[in-house]
Amino acid sequence: MTAPGNPGQDGWRVGLLFSRSSLTAAVEATQENATRLAISEVNAAGGIAGRPLVAVAADAGPTPEDYREAAVHLCDVERVPVIFGTHMSSTRKAVLPVVESRRVLLFYPTLYEGFEYSPYCIYTGAAPNQNSVPLARHVLEHHGGRVLFVGGHYVYPYESNRIMRELFEQAGGTVLDEIYLPLQSSHEDFMAVMERVRALKPDAIYSTVVGSDTVRFYEAYQAAGFDPARMPIVSLATNEADAAAMRPGAAEGHITAAPWFATLDTPASRRFVQSFRDRFGPDAPITAGAEAAYFQVHLFAEAARRAGSLQAAPLLAALAGQSFDAPQGRVTVDADTHHTWLWPRIARIAANGCFEIIADAAAAVRPSPYMIGHTLHPAELPHAGERP
Amino acid sequence: MPANAPEVRPGPALPAVGPLLHELNGLRVAVLHPLDAEGRVLISHLQRIGSVVSQHWPPPPLLEAEFDVVVLAIELDQRQRMAQLVASRNELSPPLIGIVGYENPSMLQLVLESGAVSVIERPLKPFGLLTQLLMARTLWRQRAAALAHIRKLEGRFATVSKVTMAKTLMIAREGLTEQEAHRKIQRMAMAGRTTVEEIAESIIATYP
Numbered sequence: 001m002t003a004p005g006n007p008g009q010d011g012w013r014v015g016l017l018f019s020r021s022s023l024t025a026a027v028e029a030t031q032e033n034a035t036r037l038a039i040s041e042v043n044a045a046g047g048i049a050g051r052p053l054v055a056v057a058a059d060a061g062p063t064p065e066d067y068r069e070a071a072v073h074l075c076d077v078e079r080v081p082v083i084f085g086t087h088m089s090s091t092r093k094a095v096l097p098v099v100e101s102r103r104v105l106l107f108y109p110t111l112y113e114g115f116e117y118s119p120y121c122i123y124t125g126a127a128p129n130q131n132s133v134p135l136a137r138h139v140l141e142h143h144g145g146r147v148l149f150v151g152g153h154y155v156y157p158y159e160s161n162r163i164m165r166e167l168f169e170q171a172g173g174t175v176l177d178e179i180y181l182p183l184q185s186s187h188e189d190f191m192a193v194m195e196r197v198r199a200l201k202p203d204a205i206y207s208t209v210v211g212s213d214t215v216r217f218y219e220a221y222q223a224a225g226f227d228p229a230r231m232p233i234v235s236l237a238t239n240e241a242d243a244a245a246m247r248p249g250a251a252e253g254h255i256t257a258a259p260w261f262a263t264l265d266t267p268a269s270r271r272f273v274q275s276f277r278d279r280f281g282p283d284a285p286i287t288a289g290a291e292a293a294y295f296q297v298h299l300f301a302e303a304a305r306r307a308g309s310l311q312a313a314p315l316l317a318a319l320a321g322q323s324f325d326a327p328q329g330r331v332t333v334d335a336d337t338h339h340t341w342l343w344p345r346i347a348r349i350a351a352n353g354c355f356e357i358i359a360d361a362a363a364a365v366r367p368s369p370y371m372i373g374h375t376l377h378p379a380e381l382p383h384a385g386e387r388p
Numbered sequence: 389m390p391a392n393a394p395e396v397r398p399g400p401a402l403p404a405v406g407p408l409l410h411e412l413n414g415l416r417v418a419v420l421h422p423l424d425a426e427g428r429v430l431i432s433h434l435q436r437i438g439s440v441v442s443q444h445w446p447p448p449p450l451l452e453a454e455f456d457v458v459v460l461a462i463e464l465d466q467r468q469r470m471a472q473l474v475a476s477r478n479e480l481s482p483p484l485i486g487i488v489g490y491e492n493p494s495m496l497q498l499v500l501e502s503g504a505v506s507v508i509e510r511p512l513k514p515f516g517l518l519t520q521l522l523m524a525r526t527l528w529r530q531r532a533a534a535l536a537h538i539r540k541l542e543g544r545f546a547t548v549s550k551v552t553m554a555k556t557l558m559i560a561r562e563g564l565t566e567q568e569a570h571r572k573i574q575r576m577a578m579a580g581r582t583t584v585e586e587i588a589e590s591i592i593a594t595y596p
Contacts, residue, residue, distance in 0.1 A: 117436055118515075162405075166406055370412070370436065372438040
């Protein structure tokens with residue numbers, strides 16, 4: 001067994017930490033696929049210092065504790081110097097102490113609620129200033145200021161709702177109620193939420209429901225007969241994989257904010273979609289989380305080539321300020337925060353399940369995980385396309 | 389309950405985190421810590437969460453500029469300097485967060501002498517710093533509010549005892565009832581456009 005950070009006989013071993021049995025297994029599958037696609041591209045381009053990357057996957061069970069144990073296995077038995085993965089914030093929070101104590105790097109490819117910095121984590125999904133702020137602005141401008149929050153019982157909904165509440169209240173809006181359901185809630189649970197929706201008549205519903213719960217939530221909305229044009233569900237997490245699992249039409253008209261959608265019509269985005277579909281099938285859904293999972297492997301590989309090493313200290317030094325022409329546009333690792341400059345976008349889901357982009361950033365937005373400098377009065381909410 | 393224990397009342401209203409987080413944006417933090425690897429971890433994370441940091445080492449005898457929080461490395465070999473700095477502080481000086489490397493009795497003595505409201509342990513890491521800043525600011529604000537309340541009560545008590553003394557004198561000298569003495573002091577204060585406290589003082593001062 002070689003020391004972590006040195007190439008073994010077969011190449012540089014890197015860890016993949018996704019779950020096939022978690023609440024968010026569908027989107028995690030797209031992230032694992034995208035990670036494998038990027039690894040094969042890096043290897044086709046000569047690997048790192050002439051040696052290929054070798055994916056070592058730990059299929060985690062569904063709970064944060066399962067992810068923690070899988071991370072311990074990747075670090076202590078497989079001896080990988082970097083791990084790509086985790087999805088729900090509860091799983092990332094469980095894994096961080098493991099990687100920090102072993103000086104292993106975690107690349108986290110998912111939007112989350114911010115207010116975090118780990119010296120051993122690189123965050124490539126959107127921070128709240130890159131998705132919550134544009135989404136709140138969109139709702140206030142196009143739908144109104146009376147919103148209802150619906151989410152699951154865990155860390156991301158609580159914190160994301162706290163941020164969203166501030167955004168709406170500072171702009172003179174009102175949060176009518178915050179409803180939290182247990183993870184894996186039933187159709188009946190979500191139908192009960194729809195009764196509350198019927199009584200409160202919000203202008204929009206901000207959803208922090210994630211994974212397969214999303215399917216039941218949107219289907220309950222459809223069953224209740226509401227009109228998404230007048231009262232959309234708006235979300236940062238609902239993605240192409242969730243929509244693909246819903247009944248026809250259940251996702252139509254609802255809104256998601258994310259840095260990338262599969263409909264983004266640029267050469268880099270089309271290339272990514274084509275490679276993904278060539279490899280995983282023409283109907284395989286691709287998500288913003290998958291796009292982040294894809295470009296973070298390339299960011300890592302370019303930094304590793306320059307560092308000539310996969311050990312944490314030189315790799316982190318090389319990652320600071322590292323850029324890559326990602327499918328969403330040019331992304332850059334912010335040295336101060338370990339988060340990434342990203343391109344906020346907003347999409348409305350069409351009848352065919354495509355996420356059609358209705359607002360598009362003109363430039364990458366600097367990450368601000370601690371929401372520094374966000375006064376968030378209506379006039380100061382950055383338009384998509386402006387730098388904060 | 390001991391006979392002289394104060395009546396137990398509910399605690400102060402619990403603050404919300406939102407406004408506290410907004411305060412961190414631009415919070416002025418004096419970091420009294422060597423500019424070594426740990427010092428850089430500390431400073432870079434303070435800046436990451438929005439603070440404006442000013443670093444000094446060794447600890448200066450007093451802090452010239454205004455700060456919202458002071459973070460002080462508590463070191464046995466800096467005891468003299470720390471004592472000077474602590475002596476320069478008053479009850480409304482910004483809250484002090486201590487950094488300690490271990491917790492033997494002499495270090496604990498220094499922590500007590502520093503007046504720290506909270507303590508961070510080495511090795512320094514980003515996680516936990518935000519919590520300590522919020523706790524230190526919250527405790528400081530509660531203490532400042534309690535001090536303001538005590539000052540107000542002290543002032544009110546001084547007034548009440550002077551008026552009581554003046555009334556006692558008037559009752560004895562002029563044969564007034566207490567109510568009459570009270571009304572007379574009030575009338576004199578209104579006529580002289582002054583406070584009952586000043587009228588009471590003048591009555592006490594002219595007592596033969």
